[in-house]
Each structure stands twice: as C-alpha cells, then as structure tokens.
Amino acid sequence: MVNNSGANRLNIRHRPRRIRQHPQLRRMTRETMVTPADLIYPLFVTATEPGPIPSLAGQERHTIDSLCREAEAASQLGIPAILLFGIPSQKDEAGSGAYDPDGIVPRALQRLKSEMGSSLVLIADVCLCEYTSHGHCGILDAECAGRNEVLVLNDETVELLARASVVYAAAGADLIAPSDMMDGRIGAIRHALDENGFAETPILSYAAKYCSAFYGPFRDAADSAPRFGDRRGYQMDPANRREAIHEVELDIEEGADAIMVKPALAYLDVIREARHRFNLPLAAYNVSGEYAMLKAAVEKGWLDEDRTITEVLTSIKRAGADWILTYHAREYAERIFPKVVSADT
Ligand code: PBG
Numbered sequence: 575m576v577n578n579s580g581a582n583r584l585n586i587r588h589r590p591r592r593i594r595q596h597p598q599l600r601r602m603t604r605e606t607m608v609t610p611a612d613l614i615y616p617l618f619v620t621a622t623e624p625g626p627i628p629s630l631a632g633q634e635r636h637t638i639d640s641l642c643r644e645a646e647a648a649s650q651l652g653i654p655a656i657l658l659f660g661i662p663s664q665k666d667e668a669g670s671g672a673y674d675p676d677g678i679v680p681r682a683l684q685r686l687k688s689e690m691g692s693s694l695v696l697i698a699d700v701c702l703c704e705y706t707s708h709g710h711c712g713i714l715d716a717e718c719a720g721r722n723e724v725l726v727l728n729d730e731t732v733e734l735l736a737r738a739s740v741v742y743a744a745a746g747a748d749l750i751a752p753s754d755m756m757d758g759r760i761g762a763i764r765h766a767l768d769e770n771g772f773a774e775t776p777i778l779s780y781a782a783k784y785c786s787a788f789y790g791p792f793r794d795a796a797d798s799a800p801r802f803g804d805r806r807g808y809q810m811d812p813a814n815r816r817e818a819i820h821e822v823e824l825d826i827e828e829g830a831d832a833i834m835v836k837p838a839l840a841y842l843d844v845i846r847e848a849r850h851r852f853n854l855p856l857a858a859y860n861v862s863g864e865y866a867m868l869k870a871a872v873e874k875g876w877l878d879e880d881r882t883i884t885e886v887l888t889s890i891k892r893a894g895a896d897w898i899l900t901y902h903a904r905e906y907a908e909r910i911f912p913k914v915v916s917a918d919t
Contacts, residue, residue: 601917608887608898610652610911614697614857615903617641618795620661621671621678629791630862631869633901635661638682642689644904651907655695657751657899658682661796662705668713669702673738680745687746697778698742700735700752700763709793709800711754711808724803732759736766743772751834753780755808761828776831778857782818782844783836785809788863795862818844822852830854832897837861839886842893849894858895860886865901880910 593603618627620635627633636644645656660679662671671677679698686696703711710724712731731754739750750767752759760779767775785806793799810817822833833852835845836859845858868886872879883902890898900906 597917604917606888606892607914608884608891608906608911610903610907611654612887612891612896612898613653613903613906614655614657614897614899615648615653616657616659616699616899616901617644618659618661619678619682621663622661627791627795629794629866630901631866631873632905633795635795638678638685641682642685645686645690645694648904648907649690649694651904653694653903653907655697655749655897656686657697657699658686658747659699659796660704665705665707667707669705669734671705672700672702673734673741675741675744677741680741683742683745683747695748696746697749697751698739698747700738700742700750701754702731702734702738703754703798703800704796708802709798710803711805712756724800724805724807726756726808728756728758732756732762735759736762739763740766740770740772743767743770743775747775749776749778749832751778751780753783753836755780755783755805755810758828760825760830764829777829778832778834779825779830780836780859781822781825781830781833782841782848783809783834784812784841786812786837786840786861786863788837788840788861790863791866792862812840815844815847819847819851822848826852826854832857834859834899835895836899837864838890838895838898839864842889845890845893845895855896856894857897857899858890858893860890860898860900860902862901880913884910884914 594600618635619641624635624637627635658679662678683696701711703709708714710726712726715725715727735752735754752763760777763777832855834857835841835848838858838860848856868882871877883906887898
C-alpha cells in the first residue's frame with residue numbers, strides 16, 4: 575500500500591502510482607466499463623440442421639424454439655438487443671430466401687416479437703450471401719460466373735436488399751442492418767421502408783465494412799463462403815482509413831440512423847476516428863475470427879479467458895464504440911460482468 579517508507583529520497587514529484595494503490599480508488603479511477611447494456615448478441619437461426627458451430631465454440635445454429643430460449647436468457651441478463659442471421663433450407667442464384675416472407679428470418683422475427691414484445695431490440699442483418707448458391711452478397715453478372723473476377727451487380731442487388739428490409743420490418747424487426755456494402759443501399763432501403771409504412775423503423779448501417787480474413791468462422795457457421803473469387807470488389811481494403819470516413823459520410827447522408835465499423839480489433843483507429851467525426855450511435859462488430867482466435871488460445875491454456883474477454887470488449891468501448899456486437903455477449907453478461915462490477919477482473 576505504501577510506496578517504500580513514504581519518504582521521498584529521490585525527490586520524485588509525479589507519482590501516478592499513488593492513485594493505483596487503494597483498490598477502491600482504482601475502481602473510482604476506472605474510465606471505461608462495459609456493461610450488458612452495451613452489447614448486441616448475434617444469433618443464427620437455421621431452416622436446416624440445428625446444432626453447435628464447430629468454429630465458434632459455444633455458439634449454435636438455432637431452431638426457432640432454441641433461438642427464443644436464448645433470446646429470453648440474454649434479455650434476462652440485461653442484453654438489450656440481438657442480431658439475427660438466417661440459414662435457409664435452399665440457396666439459389668438470386669438469394670430469394672432473403673426476401674421470402676415465409677423465410678426463416680421473418681418466421682423467427684414473428685415468433686420473437688410475439689414472445690418478447692419490446693423487451694428486446696430485434697435487429698435483422700440484411701445481406702444475400704447466406705442465401706445465394708455462389709455465396710456472394712448479391713446478384714452476379716452472368717459473364718463472371720465461374721471466373722475469379724467477381725462482379726456483383728449493384729443496382730439489381732440493392733432492389734432485392736430493399737425488398738428484404740421491408741419483409742423483415744413487416745415481420746417485426748426493430749432495426750434493419752444491411753451488411754452487403756453495395757452503393758446507395760441505405761437510401762434505397764430508407765425509401766422502401768418509408769413507402770411501405772415503416773418510416774419509424776431505423777437503419778443501422780454496416781458503413782465501414784472491410785474485406786477481412788476475420789470473417790472465416792462466420793462463413794462456416796452460415797455456409798456463406800464464396801464458391802469462387804472473393805469480396806474485394808465490394809468490401810473495403812483493410813489498408814484504408816480515409817475511405818471508411820467517406821463511406822460513413824455517404825450512409826449518413828442517405829439516412830442511416832446508426833453506423834458500424836467492422837471488424838473491431840484490427841480497426842480500433844477507424845472506430846476512434848468515426849467517434850470523433852460523427853455524432854450518430856456508433857457500433858463495432860467483434861467478429862467471428864476475433865472470437866474464435868481467443869477461444870482457441872483459451873482452450874490451449876494460453877490465455878485467461880475472462881480477463882482477455884474483458885480487455886477486448888473494454889478496448890472497443892474505449893476506442894469509442896457505443897454498441898458492441900459480440901458472440902461473447904451472453905457469457906460476459908452472465909459470468910464476467912458481475913466480477914467486473916466488483917472489480918475482481
Ligand atoms: C454478411 C455478414 C458477414 C458477417 C456479418 N454479416 C460475413 C461476410 O461479409 O462474409 C461477418 C460476421 C462475423 O464474422 O462475425 N455479409
């Protein structure tokens with residue numbers, strides 16, 4: 575508790591350690607604390623085989639029943655929102671499962687809404703990649719099929735995304751979250767929602783979404799890895815920060831109500847800059863690869879799980895994110911947060 579004998583032999587003036595000695599003073603000095611209210615819990619619902627996701631230890635492909643149970647548990651723990659991804663029974667070239675009113679996501683939304691009412695914010699991820707047979711985020715130009723240069727047709731895709739958004743809003747989604755990175759989709763989705771009686775339904779834009787290697791485990795979970803080519807023709811180059819600011823500006827101009835940076839950990843500088851420049855709620859997505867990497871090291875016994883999770887989530891909030899999308903949401907709220915509150919972790 576006391577530094578040496580309390581004497582100041584070296585005549586040191588500034589001693590930042592003074593403030594770190596008393597455990598309660600440390601608690602009072604803590605600048606950032608992640609609470610369950612900061613978290614959004616991504617969940618997968620499937621029209622095919624339910625069960626654990628091997629690459630995402632502890633996460634599952636849910637049936638609508640098990641999804642409802644997980645959502646209820648999350649809500650009880652103080653988590654305010656879930657983000658829903660669907661795995662359809664069939665995929666096709668046009669990703670038609672994404673905008674089928676009887677598709678897996680609309681059915682899940684209807685059930686969740688009727689069971690949970692307004693106790694949980696239901697966020698619908700909008701993208702075609704879980705629904706297309708080729709695994710890309712939109713309609714492909716016929717010329718490029720099978721080749722390595724992939725061209726996703728922008729405007730044709732945007733029309734389908736707008737259609738899917740209206741279907742999800744009608745099924746009970748409280749927030750529409752397009753993750754495709756097509757140009758002009760925020761404006762088109764806003765227009766379609768307004769025209770169809772959903773002027774009050776907000777949009778969370780995946781505004782700065784990078785072409786990241788950290789999505790690997792998600793693509794396993796959703797069976798959405800591109801069959802050929804990659805997503806570099808529509809997702810952003812990880813090397814670019816100014817471009818991210820431009821993307822966010824455009825989405826705000828087109829009517830986004832909240833913005834997202836994705837992934838989170840390798841992009842904390844982008845989160846920080848977006849926080850400074852924009853005044854909308856800012857989300858950051860702690861993606862599947864970030865989660866899987868941590869879990870794998872924990873399994874090896876190389877990292878202390880709860881401390882590492884806390885440090886990761888705290889860093890994202892400290893960088894400036896208001897909302898953190900994370901697969902750790904439930905375990906953080908349930909097992910870790912009580913320790914953080916009592917300053918054990
Ligand atoms: C759909 C989508 C992806 C993720 C969220 N929405 C995958 C992708 O772009 O390939 C990734 C989420 C994660 O890795 O946790 N476009």
